[in-house]
Structures are given as C-alpha cells and as structure tokens.
Amino acid sequence: MESREQTRAVAASVSAAGERLFRGGAYKPRTSPYSFQGLAENGLKILAEVRQDFGLKIVTEAIDVESLDLVERYSDVIQIGARNMQNFSLLRRAGRSQRPVLLKRGIAATLDELLMAAEYILSEGNYNVILCERGIRTFTDHTRNTLDLSVIPAAQRLSHLPIIVDPSHGTGRREKVIPLSRAAIAVGADGLMIEVHNQPEMALSDGNQSIEPPEFEQLMSEIRQIALVLGRSLTTSSARTL
Ligand code: PEP
Numbered sequence: 001m002e003s004r005e006q007t008r009a010v011a012a013s014v015s016a017a018g019e020r021l022f023r024g025g026a027y028k029p030r031t032s033p034y035s036f037q038g039l040a041e042n043g044l045k046i047l048a049e050v051r052q053d054f055g056l057k058i059v060t061e062a063i064d065v066e067s068l069d070l071v072e073r074y075s076d077v078i079q080i081g082a083r084n085m086q087n088f089s090l091l092r093r094a095g096r097s098q099r100p101v102l103l104k105r106g107i108a109a110t111l112d113e114l115l116m117a118a119e120y121i122l123s124e125g126n127y128n129v130i131l132c133e134r135g136i137r138t139f140t141d142h143t144r145n146t147l148d149l150s151v152i153p154a155a156q157r158l159s160h161l162p163i164i165v166d167p168s169h170g171t172g173r174r175e176k177v178i179p180l181s182r183a184a185i186a187v188g189a190d191g192l193m194i195e196v197h198n199q200p201e202m203a204l205s206d207g208n209q210s211i212e213p214p215e216f217e218q219l220m221s222e223i224r225q226i227a228l229v230l231g232r233s234l235t236t237s238s239a240r241t242l
C-alpha cells in the first residue's frame, strides 16, 4: 500500500471480485534500506478504514515486536514474513496474541523448520496459524524464487494447519502468477495471496509481480472452477453473489 487512494482503488476492485482478506503492507521489510519502507501506522489507519468501508478482513505484516503491538490493534490477521520466520521472540509474541497469524516460509527454510517456527506460536497458546509457501531460493534464473508446490501435500501430511500459496513472491514475475495460482489450488492449497496493483508499472514495491484488477477477477473465476472439480468451494465475501 502506497497511499489512501491507491489502497482504496485496489480494495474496491478486489472486493468486487470476491476477495475476503485484504493484505496490505504498512511495514515493508525491504532488501535495501533506501527503498520505500511503507506507511507504518498511517498505513494501518488506512487499512482499518478499508475494513470498515469494504467489509474486508485485514491482513498486515509485523516486522518486529513494536510494530506487532500496532498491527494487532488495527488488523484481523498478523503476517510474519519470510525474513522473520525464525525471529523467535517475534514468534513468541505473536503466540500471545488473540489474532490469527499468517506465517510465511523462510527463503531457505525446510518444511521442518517452517513447522517448528509455527510451534513457537502454538506453544504460547495461539492455535490459529496459517502457513504460507512463498517460494525458496534456488539456482534457477527464470524466476525470482522457486515456488515449491510439493510442500503443500507434504505439510498437509504432517500438520493440520491450513496452508496457502503466494505465487507473487513465489515467482516474482507477473506472467507466472496466474498459472501457478491455478496449480496451487489444484494441488490442494487452502488459499492464495496475490499481489494486485492498479498501476503495476508505477508500484513502489514488487510491481513486476503484481497483476491488475481485471486479471485478478479472471483468476478468481478460474480457481472457483478448479476448486469445484476437487469437491471444494471458494468462500467469498457474504455480501456478494458470484
Ligand atoms: C510480502 O508478503 O509482501 C512479503 C514481503 O513477503 P515475504 O515475506 O514472503 O518476502
């Protein structure tokens, strides 16, 4: 999220397409300290407005214990990013929260390490943890990361926790987001996290991997049909019939 206008424009289109959870980053863990770092608490206030005005639940990232205090106050789900998957004090703090936690797989983490990171949250008494596959670092050069879809059935064999897929960070390339989203649902993922931007070429973060609202709408319709084949259904916001 970059501004109130941009955030609301995206929220309007994705909610119309049936999205239920709106993920916007107010605290951005960037590779470079000189890149846009997010709107911080002002961003959280914009997200709280979006929740109110569009009837969406809000997911947003906490990057440290201080930001977690604020994220907890303004949002519905706390995201812990790949870079913090083994930040054990942050995990323990999230484990003492009343909010569900979306835990992203570390950039080079094994499944076992991801599940143990989740245990840090569970062991403090917070049982509402959602795992997220977001790609791991390999030697390939055709993607930013390698999206490890085989981890979905592997995680489901070892854990009862829901697991979703982020093909945006998982590939880093816009043209791969839709095919891998279809595959993620086909392989049994419980949800998707997709980066959507109304003007990706102008985006302050991750424009190369953001799709535009019409593509998102098309994707929602495709995955609804894929889910049906598998005897599952897409839960969309109750206010809308799709
Ligand atoms: C994000 O979800 O915007 C993000 C920074 O992801 P990751 O932690 O997977 O890199």
Ligand code: MN
Residues within 6 Å of the ligand: 169, 195, 205, 206
């Ligand atoms: Mn991002």
